[in-house]
Amino acid sequence: MRTMKLIMMMLLFACISVTLAHAGSSVQKGQSTTINATVKNTTRSSALVAVKITGYDDSGSVIGHLCQNTYIKAGRTANVSFPWQAPNYGTGVYWASKVEAGVSCPSSVDEHDDDDDDHHHR
């Protein structure tokens, strides 16, 4: 029963975060959340790609370095998700993306957060 309640709450949170993300969503310091990306392949070839998402704070510091491999058919769309933990300071966040075909994510890539709080002096 408790597990069910937890799942329901997680589902509810996921829906809210997706809805709010469009209008500019916010998270608490140190909060874990999910980053969702939709990737459309506009070429005429199917491709195995590395989807790289980088989060930057106000000062330009990297606060999220995410990478995931996915296969996208020509003209089709793929969805990828990444776990991410917010840094321990308040900031605006800008997300940049890069999709590289024929490249795999390095196994050493930190798929979580970079919560180096040296940056929160501002």
Place this chain on the structure above:
Amino acid sequence: MKNRMRLTNIIWALVVLLTTAGMSQAAVITSWDMTDVTPMAPTNVTNPGLIFDAYNYIEPGSLIDPNTGAVATGGFMPSGYAKYAGGVNYLTNGAMTWKERDTQGPGLSIVVGDDITGDNCIMSAGWNPDSTPEATQMSDWWGVDLKQCSDPFQSSKRFKVVSYNLDKSVDLTFNVTDNGSEDVYRILQKYGNQTGQRVSGYTQQLGFGSGASFVEAAPGQGLAYTLKRGTKFSNDNPTPSTVANQGELDSLVAHGLFGAPDKHHTTSGYFNPYVRANFGLLAGETHINTTGMHPVHTDLFGEWMPSNNLKGAIYFDMDGIIYTDNALMGHCDGAFNEEVAQTVSAAEGCQGEWVTYRESLVPILNGDGTYTIPPSHGADPSDPAYVRTVIPADVVASWDTNPLWIPADIDDFANVNINAYIAIGNAGAWPTADANGNASFTMRITPTFDAATATTEPGTAAPADFIVFIEAPTTVLP
């Protein structure tokens, strides 16, 4: 007991007074060396018909027209003559520029011992426009207090240097008198890209001499970039701007374009309402290098734009005074020609669509006569159509006959605000020193373009093979 407290207070007041007096005497920068400066020709030479408007204060009696003998009176020069008419002093490879209003020639001043804080700074020259808040008309704001480091936010405190040539240096040389102490100066600077080309970064250096004879100072020689309290940076282990407090080591794009509301800004940036665009910096003791423009800018527009190839916008003049900041309401999504937009029509001036990221184009008039500007959702580089509203043609046409709506270049794209501090000491031992302890040093700035790392403005190269739409938080709450 009461008398003892009063005595204590008096002693403390004397201590503060003596400390302040000591600070004000501890100045070492005496003047801006204008030997290599070429002033723009006076107004009545280049444009005899021009009479300055009500926003150009000239201290009565301070200026005599050399051609007519007219004397400045009542805050104005009846003949239209002004010593620094055009707001430009030409430097090698660049210029010192200003709008000849509350900021005045020669464009830069050195404040030693601010009249409130006692701080030192290098800033714009002119009058504090906010010194008489009870004034009812703008012309009354001028001529009361010389600009000081501690003047209010957004009172035109920054001197503005522009570069005309990529990879060529602009030098500002300052005369110094050695007083045996080491003093910290705040640098209140605006830097403009007028190179005609994209710029991916710049370097700042402290040194001696100018032009081909410039030599960067050696660490420990008495010229240093510092934090506010005088902590010197290291050339061997440079400090990134990301770890400094805002205002101590920055290179910021105007908040009106990018950034969340903060203590100084009640509204958010038009193109991104969450993140401020800036150049990252790495500061050493005698030089500062940029580490790249923030992706919030480059993902939308590529590298730093030059002033002759800017994006166009429609501005709403909230107070009816064109010289004060106006609200950016929408922009031209295509090539923009300011002259055509202002003299023919806004529609003709935009070779593309007029669009807005704001929730509405209608400013809300408040009871006190001010306006509330509808918020902007900003651009999403991965989804250009998102919250992008095309402005109807009849609305665009209405701007041509309404003076409160002004199509214009987004000048702020070509400027960054530089915040830095420098420490000056040991001037008597500098290579420029004379026997009396008089010396000089130079602040140099050089714009650069690194083709290997530079980004290209989206849409100007081939279409993207992959389009990514990200759903993610845009704010981490403090």
